[in-house]
Amino acid sequence: MQLKKWIQTILISGSVLALTACTTHRNTDQTDVAGANSAYGADGAQSSGAGDETRFGDQANGNRSGRVYYFAYDSNVVNDSDKPAIGANADYLVAHPHAKVMLEGNTDPRGSREYNIGLGERRAQAVAEILAQKGVNPKQIRIVSYGAEKLASAGRTESDYQKDRRVVLVYLQR
């Protein structure tokens, strides 16, 4: 029985490792991301935030609406119910090669701030993965993780935390 469990563990770990290797292969190609980043040229070391973009309140009708995708606690798994909306955005991006999106990863405020930066990035990467799988050029996708630094809700209850755990898809260029 013990041996069987070990074999199971090895097989599962092996396949997890293989999957990890598969999913991260795409992410290690940073040249495209660098290309996407350089298009946004920062204004040097200025501390003021530039422009405004439509963010959370944008619940417009249409297939490309639903640009906020929520996540379960400590999870970076995209909800099945969000996939159609993400797919609609992917279709738009494929049809408009000059369009660019920013995926902003966020977490709820519990725990370590810097670990939450890592979690937020994982969530944004999960959405980016779906876009890329649908044929979107990585040069059109930019990722930033705000961790818990841009909370959607000032409250500190479970329902507030649910609103915080999100990826926001913002069009930087249409």
Added chain:
Amino acid sequence: MRKLLHFCFFIFFLLPLSAHAVITMELTRGVAGAIPITISPFAVTGNEPTQDVSAIIGTDLQNSGRFKLVSSNGNNTVTGKIKSVGDDRYQVSFQMFDAYKGKDTAVLGRTYTISGNQLRAVSHHISDLIYEQITGVRGVFSTKLAYVVVQRGVGEMARYILEVADQDGYNPRPLLNSSEPIMSPSWSPNGKQIAYVSFENKQAAIYLEDVATGGRRLLSQFPGINNAPAWSPDGRKLALVLSKSGSPNIYIMDLGSRALKQITHDYYINTEPDWSPDGRSLLFTSNRGGGVQIYQVNLASGAVSRVSYDGDYNARGSYTSDGNHIAMIHRSSGVYNIAILDLDTGTTRVLSGKAVDSASPSVAPNNSMILYDTLSGGRSVLGMVSSDGRVQLILPARNGEAQDPAWSPYLG
């Protein structure tokens, strides 16, 4: 309505006491066996000084939790004089007497000639001397705190301000005021610079800023994460986190050459590097073991070992200056607390001990206290807890919510 009442309470309660403090300290738990000390009001000759020196000393010592202010008790007594000696200049002198040597022989005494804007600084310096004389430990009353203030305005727009204040919350000065997040301030070992993360360019970037002049330079802005800066003990290197490899890994940047050395090389979340006092290893947080735990990497050999074992979430480890303890975030029963791990015995002790979440622990340079952020009345405030857990203070900010603090090294 509640927010309005809360705001009014702050104004009413704090305004008369702290005309220049934006952060105020409130002692919530003191030590039962605190040392009694009498601070007599200093005798003033000439112009009335603009700061109450003896009151500042008394507040310093009381807020350390280790002293209890009493009227004359025959034990430790501090007396002093302030004489105006010119245009906004004062001669400040003090003496301390104890029960053993009696009233005729001062065990401690000094005289300083200063300008009016140095009255608070000399008061804190006197507190340091008294503290060290009695406890044998160097005082931290002349150190500073860096922290981020968040002002949540109407309609989603927030303001983020990186501030530096005296250890008692007075004289806050903004180092950066931004409409985008600021996080993870880290003091250089000589206290002259602060490294921090700013999102002002709509992406994470690490800046170094000179505390005195405000001059700054951009240090790191690679694609992805540029976070968690941590100065080496010799001030020559910065450990940081970059995700340009595809996931967050620890790097060390040489500040002279800007050369990068990659320290972790995997696809986990690796973050929050903290240098050992001897500069030979780093602590870091990682989920490589399944949960969130603190690990240590030997910089010469690259060998990684796990440091935290209690519970399934331990993060943001930082050493005390003797290298024997680690302050950290430790989750137990679903609450994130500040805890201290004794490296000799392997035991974890929770210090913040409340039902609300806490984070961002920063150890005082004399190891006596840990500064952190926590919630009070639903708002983020700074807190301080002694390393034995017995003394607790909260430091709410009057101009917003305070978070992500860093205690300066000894200064000057």
